[in-house]
Amino acid sequence: GENVEQHPSTLSVQEGDSAVIKCTYSDSASNYFPWYKQELGKRPQLIIDIRSNVGEKKDQRIAVTLNKTAKHFSLHITETQPEDSAVYFCAARRTSYGKLTFGQGTILTVHP
Amino acid sequence: DAGVIQSPRHEVTEMGQEVTLRCKPISGHNSLFWYRQTMMRGLELLIYFNNNVPIDDSGMPEDRFSAKMPNASFSTLKIQPSEPRDSAVYFCASSLGLNSGNTIYFGEGSWLTVV
Numbered sequence: 001g002e003n004v005e006q007h008p009s010t011l012s013v014q015e016g017d018s019a020v021i022k023c024t025y026s027d028s029a030s031n032y033f034p035w036y037k038q039e040l041g042k043r044p045q046l047i048i049d050i051r052s053n054v055g056e057k058k059d060q061r062i063a064v065t066l067n068k069t070a071k072h073f074s075l076h077i078t079e080t081q082p083e084d085s086a087v088y089f090c091a092a093r094r095t096s097y098g099k100l101t102f103g104q105g106t107i108l109t110v111h112p
Numbered sequence: 113d114a115g116v117i118q119s120p121r122h123e124v125t126e127m128g129q130e131v132t133l134r135c136k137p138i139s140g141h142n143s144l145f146w147y148r149q150t151m152m153r154g155l156e157l158l159i160y161f162n163n164n165v166p167i168d169d170s171g172m173p174e175d176r177f178s179a180k181m182p183n184a185s186f187s188t189l190k191i192q193p194s195e196p197r198d199s200a201v202y203f204c205a206s207s208l209g210l211n212s213g214n215t216i217y218f219g220e221g222s223w224l225t226v227v
Contacts, residue, residue, distance in 0.1 A: 032212035043203060043218040044155070051213060089155065098143055098210040099168060102155040 002027040006103025023090035024072040030092040038087045080110045116219035124225045130192040133222045137206030145205040194226045
């Protein structure tokens with residue numbers, strides 16, 4: 001089955017700095033890679049996703065890049081703000097196979 | 113849109129008792145997922161359904177766990193008998209279907225504590 005590894009497990013940055021979280025996956029058939037943000041005591045919520053036919057996708061301060069050859073994808077957050085502090089999960093999934101496999105999560109702390 | 117609705121939000125029960133968690137998926141969504149979240153194991157998929165049929169239950173930890181989806185708008189996850197190691201947050205999630213691009217939306221979770 002699919003295995004998703006996520007690094008780092010914790011990340012601490014100053015407000016205004018950039019943050020990068022990296023994930024690798026094992027199943028070459030995976031073709032959908034979402035990122036979820038989970039605030040303390042809340043549910044995971046989708047913040048951005050990318051499909052395998054795209055190398056990069058950007059939404060305001062958030063961007064995701066995908067390298068299918070190397071089987072890794074990354075989340076980039078620029079101009080970080082204290083409200084970006086949360087746990088971020090990457091995940092991978094393949095067509096017609098419902099299982100979404102999550103990485104272990106990254107605790108991001110943005111210091112004012 | 114009310115989103116995925118779960119109940120109860122919090123439950124504290126004694127070891128050995130039966131626990132039933134309930135979920136109403138987003139209207140029109142054909143796929144339903146049960147996840148468990150703990151500090152040690154992260155987000156684990158327990159089971160998922162498509163069109164009310166269980167597709168993959170390989171994540172169900174033991175026979176003490178069972179899940180049903182009697183209709184398109186309701187699912188239950190039952191633990192009998194419960195044990196302290198079952199303490200976790202149980203998330204129900206739903207999506208339009210199993211295509212890889214269908215976004216999976218999570219409910220608020222059911223926080224279970226078994227003492």
